[in-house]
Amino acid sequence: MPQTAALVGLEKRLFLKERELGALLEITQAITHDSGEADLYKIYQFTLIGQLGVRRLALYVLEEGAFRLKVNFGTTLSTDSRFTPAEVASWCPGTPCPVQELGLGPAWQAFELLVPVRQREATQALVFVGTMQGDYASQEALAFLETLSNILLGAVANLRLARQRETLLMAEAAVRREIEIAQQVQQLLFPQHLPNNKYVVLHATYQPHTEIGGDYYDVIEIDAHRLLVCVADVSGKGVPASLLMSNFQAGLRTLLRQNADLVTTVSELNHLIFRNAGGEKFITAFLAIYDRRTQVLEYVNAGHNDPLLLPDAGSPQLLHDGTVMLGIMDELPPFKVGLTAMPPHSLLFAYTDGLTEVFNRHQEEFGEQGVLTALVRNRYLPLPRLHHEMLHRIQQFNANGERFADDVTMLSLRVK
Template sequence: MPTNSLDIRDLELNALLEITQAINNNLPEEDLYKIYRFTVLADLKVRRLALYVKDDNWECKVHFGTSSDWSKVFLPQDFWNIRSGRALTSDDGPFDDFDEVIPVLHKDRLLAVIFIGGLGKESKSVDSTFLRALTNIIIVAIENKKLARKQLQQEAYRKELEIAKKVQNFLFPKELPQTHRLKIEAVYLPHQDVGGDYYDYLTIDNDRFLVCVADVSGKGVPAALLMSNFQASLRTLIRKTQDPKEIVTELNHVITDSGNAENFITFFLGIYDFTEKTFEYVNCGHNPLYLVRPDEVIELNNGTTILGMFNPLPFLETTKIEGLDDFMFFGYTDGLTETFNKSDEQFGEERLMEFFENGVPEDINQLHTQIFKSLDQFRQDTPYRDDITMLSCLVKN
């Protein structure tokens, strides 16, 4: 074998050894590309090069030997599906600075495109097959690093979801009353593993109880933690005051501070008094909820805007409904009325109101079943887009 061929083989082996050691040392991607640049320039005697790699888009990761900044030059579509090397001509635009284009494939997938040029006497015999193989090794190694990083991120996200689900499960009341004078049923259908809906029932004293429904913006751990903080604040406040205005004002202050105006909550709070037969409520930017009496349905709209956006709140009012003996309170989140069908039509409030046309239902659990059945018939195969919560409270005083 001629001495020159032996020298070339030695250079190629040295290049391969340097790249392999760099990969084994688990160096970051930036350092691997620097070593690749040095190896190709110093060992293989390539004088001009631009290496384009396919990430989300085609990007030039390594370039040298010309006055152009190839990291700012877009790779034309003509090279996106190249499968074999060829010489470059003046028809190739700015890339005619180079002599040859070499595709780098892995399992028939195009990973990279190499432009090389300026091959002098020392480098006329650069083996494009070896250069392709060397590039393949380093890019596959970088892809494996990205895959490992993605797997770690997915595992971290999975653990985050587990934490969020546990936090959320602690928020909902473990038991709801099932007595002759008070029955409460609730159902929660999360759109994803962790949603942003919340409902609660609290006994204030022997004569009064509180029900609430809320929907926090965002998903995952941040939303679950914000709702956990919200629930803790509500339960602390209700021991200090039963004035809905004071409760809402303080809750808004808590959310504004903890959410930094990036998260907000729509919230409905209602307090029923068995002795006075009154239901006092405040609606904070939530969709209209319903109070169903034997002869009428009352929309519960009055209150204020969403919590967490303005401090102080721009307006705030409470409403007290009197003379309530037998009635049903129906609370829900907007995932119910904003369920879509194939025609991109919403289920809407009118269809929901039809369930209350006959007055106060005897079985609120059956009511929830009928509503879900109607929802499924309406949407057919169209998936739900949001969490759905229903809370029904049946009072016979």
């Protein structure tokens, strides 16, 4: 008889282990089949009912700062019932405990035990268990229930991570697309061809610091005798800077078609930028009109680095007449337009601050003096070579090698 009882106990234990294996198989198959979160909770429920004989259960999972009801069968609990972590902090510290000891309302009295599910030394879920198959009313069965719940929580967490990763990838793709569009917009802003005729030759170099820089240059032939040159720098980088600069260019070209003078052009551009950016962004700009008949350059420097004018004979000039940066106030204070002679063989060199704000290992700035020295030394070189030598000089000077702290733009005009 004792042998028979032992054999029956062994068979029962084997039967229960088969049930446990069946439950594990159902859960793992659901995970490997890429089931959704709701499907995983349903499979968990059906597995507990079919394989383990659980007749009443409520699973609360910690989500967004509260334990929320995810699985509920055999009870009258409201689907939106929840607990705060503070409420459950003193419940069953790591081990199953009778529900009656928790002082909960009547709806929870149908449960017998609360099984806390812990991960990384913190309670991540609460399993309220009611009637179970008689053979499963044991500590071993409760331990298996906790294991099964842990597997479920891990699978749900992985699903959420996968969703977050997918959302992040979609967001990154959208950002990349925005950057591509902004790059295309920026390239369209730059003139495709610069004048090179018997009167003048121009050349521009643009080296962005990021994928979308804030620098801009333009050359516009107003009529057969006059051309406008512009170099500008928008505060900030990226898509917003690109969009603001496109507004700037559109406004500039519209005003020139209306034959506006430089004072009107600069004043209206300031108003446009202030209206579009609300004073939160600004643009420094240098705008100049060269008239080959009079050989005079008229210009406005709006808070920009002073361009250099090198006549064939005489000292270099810094072109600083003008006004404050554009976009910081609705109306500019009165300002004057600069006028200077630009006879044959004169060189105008305009640039952005990325050229001067380069530091060596002693934290000495390349500065305006560095630009002037390099320009005077190379002034008679062909303009592409001149720009190449200027970049080479600041690369040698720069403590970071070829990496600059800002965009670098150079625009040169030489009178023949």
